[in-house]
Amino acid sequence: PQQGRGRLQRVCALSVSGLCEVISRAQQEADEGERSWLLSQACGFYKCHCTPAQVNRDLCIRIMGESCSVRVLQCSLLNTMQNLESLLMQFHWPWLVNLRLDGALMCGGVLVDSSWVLTAAHCFTSQHWTPCSVVGEFDLTKTDPDEQIMKVSRIITHPKFNPKTFNNDIALVELSSPVILSERVTPVCLPSDLDPPAGTPCLVAGWGSLYEGKKICIAHILEKELSNITQCLLKMSALGKELLTNTMFCAGYLSGGIDSCQGDSGGPLIFQDRLSGRFQLFGVTSWGDGCGERGKPGVYTRVTAFSDWVMTEIQSEFLNMLHTHY
Structure with a gap:
């Protein structure tokens, strides 16, 4: 067991982008107890602190199963879905x-x-x-x-x-x-430590208004791109640039159009990591000056600041x- 633990810890230390590989290696472990422990550690953010001696206890098995099964599912989806929006629509x-x-x-x-x-x-x-x-x-x-x-x-x-x-x-x-x-x-997968660069395409979902005054009842998907923070500060200067802190970021097209709006608060902004292919949460819909107005991108809570x-x-x-x- 100790040998397996060391091997997996070295793999995990490399990068969260190797999550699918880590899970795959853990599943190949012949010993059932060791395999359960390795899978518990392969859950990335959902690490379960169960020692090999505890893996057969009901609570540990249940929690490990819940958290690891979704990671295995996400990896299998990545192997069959190449397009972010097609996966989300399906x-x-x-x-x-x-x-x-x-x-x-x-x-x-x-x-x-x-x-x-x-x-x-x-x-x-x-x-x-x-x-x-x-x-x-x-x-x-x-x-x-x-x-x-x-x-x-x-x-x-x-x-x-x-x-x-x-x-x-x-x-x-x-x-x-x-x-x-x-x-x-x-x-959803939580983000790695590195923020995606400005211009990265992102998607936002929710049941809020598509624009001021327009309500909908079916979850919608809005395509956005991350805004350059300097541009965002300039465009939002009328509100006072001190309102934008390092726990926030802007997303949206400066030309205006459809935007996240009333009812979308708290919903996710996600992107597909170019290196790992994983779909990661990057923002939580927070606030904005109007909805979809020209030069006024939406403001989101930066999840990496709170990991x-x-x-x-x-x-x-x-x-x-x-x-x-x-």
Whole structure:
């Protein structure tokens, strides 16, 4: 077992882009206990701290199975789908989440784990209620076959969120129980440490307005490109450049047009990494000056600025579960 652990740790240390290769190697391990441990470590962000002696315990096997199965699924999808938009259209954005209040759309969100949703903190600033989370949903006017309505256990807004400036506009929503993972309900990959360059094509999804005054009920996909931060500062200067911080970025076409809008808050902005081919979350829809107006790109929370916070919150809860059961 120790030899296998060292081998996998060396592979993992190379790059998160080698995730599929790591999973493939782990699956080839003949020893069942060692294979389970290797798979638990191959889950990248979803690392499960289970030693080889613990792998046969029910809780560890269940959590490892939930987190690893989605990674294997994502790798298989990468081998069969070459186009980002075609995959998303076919699977209706399997990580997209609808945060509902009293049956109505409140905000968007993105599934980052079988029990966790990432969204915008400003969705909860003036409310004292708990929404429910809906995964596997595409059309708000009907019940989709893969739709799962999940109760919310707790909401964790970033401790430094500023509701006046929207700085650090990010929050985690813990579900009361894990979702059932499938091709149409799948957590998104969290980003690597390197930000994609300006001009990178990205996609945003949600049920919000396509432009001011136009509501829709079917999840839409908007193509955007990452804006150069200097250009963004110049275009947004009328609002005060101090509003744009290093926890934010701009995306959209400066010529204007269709944009993320009311109802899209908290939803994901994703891109396809050119080196690994993985689909990664890079932004959470945060704010903007109007919708789709010329020279006013949308502003998004930069997820890479909060990777440590997200991992700490999720892993601390996982470790609490282990300590409770062992």
